[in-house]
Amino acid sequence: MSDGEIVVSHLAKQYRAVRAVDDLSFAVEPGRVTGFLGPNGAGKTTTLRMLLNLVTPSAGTATIGGQRYADLTDPLRRVGAVLEASSAHRARTGRNHLRAIGAAAGFPARRADQVLELVGLTPAARRKFKGYSMGMRQRLGIAAAMLGDPGVLILDEPANGLDPEGIRWMRDLLKRLADEGRTVLVSSHLLSEMQLLADDVLIIAKGKLVTHGSVSDVVDGRAHAGPVRVRTPQAEQLTAALGSAATVTTGEDGALLVSGVDAPAVGAAALRAGVELHELVAEKPDLERVFLDLTAGKADIR
């Protein structure tokens, strides 16, 4: 068992009327960024909180490197976490917030300044938390998670409130951390961002696992032909040349959307019929499309 492998096994949490997490099992590998996706109320936050010993599971287990979080001797040196509601005392400065955490974990005081530098908060280090913008708060949370230089990172919607520059910065940081062999598990609703960032995706809905795999497998696995977009001045001839296997619709911008045949077949048909083409694109389904398909009907607020 690797030091940084996260294993969730038959995990469940029952809140009065809601089964927030329901017999959930998965394993998250080190050296990769794993995107943790699911509609609102799917149970992502609850799962992460159970993994971190903040919420007691109704059933099942969750371990990091084979140990429960509660049993880790130096948890901050092993695991860094940024949770949804991670916060600091309003009247405390960012630096003092980090120093108080570091003191409990036994880190030297200078470590607080190092992680502030890492997240670009040095200029605001001695300002009170109540004066921080949303993005600065997120950065402080990431700084706290990085205090112990952990091999495992768990982040719940860390991109919330970050500006485009900040999102890009975080993407680079998380990718780099995964490249160094760390485990990175990150929940998000920003699917296009996830497509750029994640190596693997883990999708849950209504507390249950929907799919888990590499982004390319999950997306291409559903690539039973997205439509092919074609632009031509001779729409009727092309439609006739494609024959009955293809369904052709006209898109809003005047382009034709051909489904049932792939792009090479469309090109070949056009060449045979002597039809002039201005554009020929195989539209790949993206993560968003796949996510919406997979969670259709399972996204109601519970």
Place this chain on the structure above:
Amino acid sequence: MTVTAPVDPLASPDLGRPGPAPIRLIRSEFLKLRTTNGWWLFLLGALLMLVLAILFNWLQADFAFSEGIPQDIPEDDADTFEASRSPIFQAANLYTSGQFFGLMFVMLVGIVIVTSEFQHQTATTTFLTTPHRTAVILAKLCVAALFGATLWLVSLAINVPATIGILSIYDQSSLLGEWPAQRAILLNLLAYALWGVLGVGLGVLIRSQIAATVTATVLYLIGTTAVTILVTLLQDWLGWEWIDEVQYAVPSVASTLMVSGTSLPGQPPYWVGAVILVGWAVVTGTIGTMITRRRDVS
């Protein structure tokens, strides 16, 4: 001009070796208390009340040391009055000036130490750093008790010269060499420490900062007087003598009892107050710890 290479914070930082966990936790909790402005507001409030308390106790001493017993008081009260005229009773009272409000502020600090974790949603971070929740609560108990001890020390530094000065006005010696006075001062330290523990326990029970502080303050200020009045009334109406003892179960009354220099007639001995207060602290501390261990943090 010197050019320093930018440090790469990700390049395996030197995190040092962690010290013993209890020390780390207490340092962290102390840092948390010190880096907010709550504590010095409470300290300031306590000092202000201390000055008023010294003046009030001086008045009492003046009354006690002045000649003669007033004619019109009933015999029972006359005994009490006579006992309160003993110099050692007055000395103990003066050396422990400011206790009533001091204890309240210590309790409030204990409450704030816990409830601010929920108020500012820092409990998540705290328990991520230390999943062993009992250790976190124990560290908070220690810091609250230490704050109490500090306030006791500050009060003592003011009370000792003030008391010696006041006693000398009435041609009394300082009485600092007398065991009952020393005992009162030491047990006062115990009271200050234990009220920190009570505050932490209360904070766990009532997680809302505003609800916890208001409830505790009201109970402390009004509850103490209300119980005393109620007991007196019941005693007069029903003639139950034993009910008089019930009021000593109230923590603040027990605290006053435990620092009295001499027992007044009809009063239980000082150590009963100490036992009752320790009991309260143990009960609230234990319940608080047990609740914190089980509760989901979300």
